[in-house]
Structure formats: structure tokens, C-alpha cells
Amino acid sequence: MRIAILSRNKSLHSIRRLREEARKLKVECLVINPLECQLVVDGNKHDILVGSVVLPRFDVILPRIGASITDYGLAVVKQFENQGVPVLNGSLAIAQSRDKMRSLQVLAKAGIRVPKTVLTRSTRGLKAAAARVGGTPVVMKVLEGTQGLGVMLLDSPIAMSSVFETLIGMEQDVIVQQFLSEKAGRDYRVFVVGKRVVAAMMRTAPEGDFRTNIHRGGEGHLVKLPKNYERMALRACRILGLEVAGVDVMESRRGPVIIEVNSSPGFEGIERATGLNIAGAVLRYVKRAGKR
Numbered sequence: 680m681r682i683a684i685l686s687r688n689k690s691l692h693s694i695r696r697l698r699e700e701a702r703k704l705k706v707e708c709l710v711i712n713p714l715e716c717q718l719v720v721d722g723n724k725h726d727i728l729v730g731s732v733v734l735p736r737f738d739v740i741l742p743r744i745g746a747s748i749t750d751y752g753l754a755v756v757k758q759f760e761n762q763g764v765p766v767l768n769g770s771l772a773i774a775q776s777r778d779k780m781r782s783l784q785v786l787a788k789a790g791i792r793v794p795k796t797v798l799t800r801s802t803r804g805l806k807a808a809a810a811r812v813g814g815t816p817v818v819m820k821v822l823e824g825t826q827g828l829g830v831m832l833l834d835s836p837i838a839m840s841s842v843f844e845t846l847i848g849m850e851q852d853v854i855v856q857q858f859l860s861e862k863a864g865r866d867y868r869v870f871v872v873g874k875r876v877v878a879a880m881m882r883t884a885p886e887g888d889f890r891t892n893i894h895r896g897g898e899g900h901l902v903k904l905p906k907n908y909e910r911m912a913l914r915a916c917r918i919l920g921l922e923v924a925g926v927d928v929m930e931s932r933r934g935p936v937i938i939e940v941n942s943s944p945g946f947e948g949i950e951r952a953t954g955l956n957i958a959g960a961v962l963r964y965v966k967r968a969g970k971r
């Protein structure tokens with residue numbers, strides 16, 4: 680079996696781990712930089728050129744598309760889909776989960792609890808938007824941030840409006856969101872592969888921060904995930920069409936709240952925190968997908 684990982688950077692920890700597990704499972708595994716892929720639309724041929732070489736057919740594609748190349752990366756993923764190759768995750772699912780507003784719209788429509796959120800471009804309307812999510816402090820997020828960057832806690836109307844105007848001036852779309860204060864500074868990261876939760880950790884933010892991201896200094900430890908959290912995380916992935924995903928879930932008085940669903944979740948933090956072989960679980964799933 681021959682698979683390809685789409686990633687710009689071979690030396691990333693997650694890519695190294697996937698290749699290591701592929702070797703163990705005797706799966707041939709190439710890493711392809713999506714920005715090197717030239718996509719040919721020509722009748723019913725859907726060739727992909729790297730330099731002057733036409734890529735051979737792969738059994739499965741595993742996209743690990745970073746936020747900085749979402750548009751080009753998605754075009755590449757779509758091309759593989761057009762070739763009829765199983766792709767985990769698909770382009771539509773990645774696009775939908777990458778956009779923080781769109782994913783919340785889709786989840787809320789399906790009846791999944793998410794924080795109260797307003798997408799706004801209006802300085803005039805900002806006060807009303809903030810009031811709709813409970814007033815300051817509010818959380819403000821740029822639509823395509825990751826690893827905690829672009830996620831801010833604004834504790835006064837002046838902080839909120841000055842940051843808002845700056846971001847809008849920089850052509851960034853933003854959402855204003857209810858600050859879930861009850862259990863701020865901790866959340867669950869749930870790792871889903873196929874229809875199963877393969878690992879869950881509780882993350883705690885570093886002292887003085889509310890963001891639990893491991894890249895921002897958050898710490899993770901193994902937890903037993905409550906059943907209702909598990910069901911909700913699996914349902915969110917099913918609705919968004921994601922087969923490999925990292926779901927961020929916070930606790931609230933009314934039960935679990937989905938913060939976001941990541942389509943290219945990292946392995947390093949969760950493997951370290953739980954001692955589980957997550958990359959291996961992904962690879963075994965990929966191998967099954969290639970045989971279907």
C-alpha cells in the first residue's frame with residue numbers, strides 16, 4: 680500500500696510520527712508539499728504534476744494542511760478526490776472546520792451546544808454584539824487562527840473596541856464570543872479517529888492565561904472522558920464530515936460545549952500526556968480506508 684501525506688514540512692513532529700508508524704505497518708509513505716503540486720484540469724484527466732513528473736496513484740491521502748495555505752491546499756485535496764482516492768479528511772470537511780464561524784453555524788444548526796457567538800464587521804454594532812454574548816469580558820477570535828493565536832480575552836469595552844478596529848483595519852474577520860468563565864483555563868482535547876475516541880486529555884492553561892493550547896504552554900494529562908462528552912465529540916465530527924479530528928470541549932453548567940474541531944490535530948501533546956500511540960491509531964485507520 681502506498682499513501683501520501685500532504686504537508687509543507689517533513690520535519691514536523693506529527694509527520695515524523697506518522698512516517699514512523701507507517702514503516703512499522705509496512706505502508707509506503709511519501710510526504711508531498713502541496714505547494715509543489717500543479718493541478719491539471721483537462722477533460723476527465725485529473726493529473727498532479729510535481730516538477731515535470733506526474734504523481735502516481737496513491738491508495739490514501741492524509742492531508743495535514745496548515746492554516747497559512749488553506750486555499751491552495753484545499754485545491755490539491757480536491758484534485759486527489761477527483762482522482763477517486765480516499766482522502767482523510769476531505770476538502771469540504773477541512774474547509775468547514777477551518778473557518779471558526781462556519782463550523783459553529785453548522786454545529787449549532789445540528790443542535791450541538793457551542794458558545795454564543797457573533798460574527799461582526801460593524802464598529803457601530805459592536806456594543807450590541809457584545810451584549811448578545813453576555814457583555815465584557817468577551818472572547819474575540821480571528822476566523823482562521825490556530826494554536827491559540829488570534830484568540831483574545833477583552834475585559835473592557837475600550838479594550839474590545841480598540842482591538843476590534845485594529846483587526847478589521849487589517850482585513851481580519853472576527854467573531855465575538857461568550858467567555859465561558861466557569862471552567863476557564865481548562866478543557867478536554869478529544870482525539871477522534873473514524874467513529875471512535877482514541878484518546879482524551881484534560882488541558883490546563885498556564886498561570887495567568889485562559890487558553891489551554893499546548894503550544895501556548897498548556898499542560899495535558901490523561902482523563903477518563905465522560906460518556907456524554909464522548910457522544911458529543913463524535914457527533915460533531917460526524918456532522919462536520921471529519922474522520923481524523925481533535926475536538927476542544929469545555930465544561931459548563933449546562934453540560935459540554937464544543938469550542939472547535941481541528942482537522943489536522945497534532946500528536947505530540949496528546950501522545951506525551953496519555954502515553955497512547957495516536958499516530959499508530961491514525962495509520963491503522965488509514966490502512967483500512969485504503970482497502971475499502
Ligand SMILES: Nc1ncnc2c1ncn2[C@@H]1O[C@H](COP(=O)(O)OP(=O)(O)O)[C@@H](O)[C@H]1O
Nearest residue numbers: 794818824825826827828857858859890891939
Ligand atoms: N469562549 C471561550 N471561553 C473560554 N475559553 C475559551 C473560549 N474559546 C476558547 N477558549 C480557550 O482558548 C483556547 C483556544 O481557542 P480555540 O477556539 O480552540 O482556538 P485555536 O484554534 O487557536 O485553538 C481553547 O482551547 C480554550 O482553552
Ligand SMILES: [Mg+2]
Nearest residue numbers: 826827927939
Ligand atoms: Mg483549539
